[in-house]
Amino acid sequence: MNNRLLFALPLAAVLAFPALAQTTTSSDQSQPAATQTPSASSDTGTATGKAPLQVQSREGFWGHLNPFARKSYVRRQTEPIRDRVNELDELTAGNSKAIRDTDSRAQAGIKLASDRADAADQHALEASNKATTAQQTAQQATTRVQTVETVVTNIDQYKAQNQAEILFRPGQTALSKNAKDAIDTMASSLKGQHGYIIEVQGFSAGKGQAAITTSQRMAESVVRYLVLQHEIPVYRIYLVGMGNAPSADEAAKTRRTSGGRVEISLLKNDLEQLSANTGAPVASADQPQQPK
Numbered sequence: 473m474n475n476r477l478l479f480a481l482p483l484a485a486v487l488a489f490p491a492l493a494q495t496t497t498s499s500d501q502s503q504p505a506a507t508q509t510p511s512a513s514s515d516t517g518t519a520t521g522k523a524p525l526q527v528q529s530r531e532g533f534w535g536h537l538n539p540f541a542r543k544s545y546v547r548r549q550t551e552p553i554r555d556r557v558n559e560l561d562e563l564t565a566g567n568s569k570a571i572r573d574t575d576s577r578a579q580a581g582i583k584l585a586s587d588r589a590d591a592a593d594q595h596a597l598e599a600s601n602k603a604t605t606a607q608q609t610a611q612q613a614t615t616r617v618q619t620v621e622t623v624v625t626n627i628d629q630y631k632a633q634n635q636a637e638i639l640f641r642p643g644q645t646a647l648s649k650n651a652k653d654a655i656d657t658m659a660s661s662l663k664g665q666h667g668y669i670i671e672v673q674g675f676s677a678g679k680g681q682a683a684i685t686t687s688q689r690m691a692e693s694v695v696r697y698l699v700l701q702h703e704i705p706v707y708r709i710y711l712v713g714m715g716n717a718p719s720a721d722e723a724a725k726t727r728r729t730s731g732g733r734v735e736i737s738l739l740k741n742d743l744e745q746l747s748a749n750t751g752a753p754v755a756s757a758d759q760p761q762q763p764k
Contacts, residue, residue, distance in 0.1 A: 634738040640732035673735045677731055684714075
């Protein structure tokens with residue numbers, strides 16, 4: 473009995489040492505945390521806002537290695553590290569989400585600005601096209617106004633475009649075939665035109681009123697042919713019987729009429745030019761006004 477007691481006492485002492493060492497280590501770990509100052513924990517400069525984990529200067533009775541450490545002891549040692557790792561994971565996830573949100577808003581803002589810039593460019597292009605069209609229209613209007621001013625200025629200034637001479641035998645007033653051909657050549661291009669008149673002058677041999685009457689009859693035969701065969705309006709034709717009055721030839725020399733003849737002159741003003749430039753038909757200035 474005494475031998476067993478002597479053997480049990482040393483064994484109990486050996487088994488009590490690990491528990492005593494572990495208790496001493498726990499008390500040593502809790503002491504630095506309790507002695508931290510508030511200024512150290514509030515101004516740490518770390519991502520989590522907490523003070524860094526302190527490296528323990530003492531590891532208990534066993535030093536840096538505890539051969540008899542239990543699970544609860546290991547859990548107490550690693551729990552602060554796990555908490556810090558979890559906090560860092562949460563902080564990293566929050567930062568990643570904030571970065572994604574900021575990037576999404578930035579991309580949306582860039583797209584909105586790009587769309588508005590494209591719309592502004594489109595509006596500017598449309599405005600430029602409208603301005604160009606307006607400028608062209610104004611230029612065309614200016615050109616037409618200048619043309620109209622020129623025409624109005626020269627509205628009563630007729631210029632000779634073509635001339636023909638019809639010869640008659642003495643005492644003859646009817647048109648011959650050659651006379652009709654000459655009239656056809658002059659009048660064939662007048663259909664649908666504006667701004668022209670035809671001057672018909674008759675000359676006859678003889679004296680006094682008889683010569684005037686004969687010359688007028690020859691001129692009337694020419695006018696009648698123009699009206700009936702070529703549908704020339706009567707108001708565009710001016711007829712005069714000159715009798716045996718002298719007329720100027722191409723060399724500006726006067727001569728007396730030995731037989732009968734009729735001189736036909738086609739005179740034009742600028743109304744036809746105005747009609748061609750404006751693209752619209754223009755009524756002749758010498759056309760009678762229709763009653764309203």
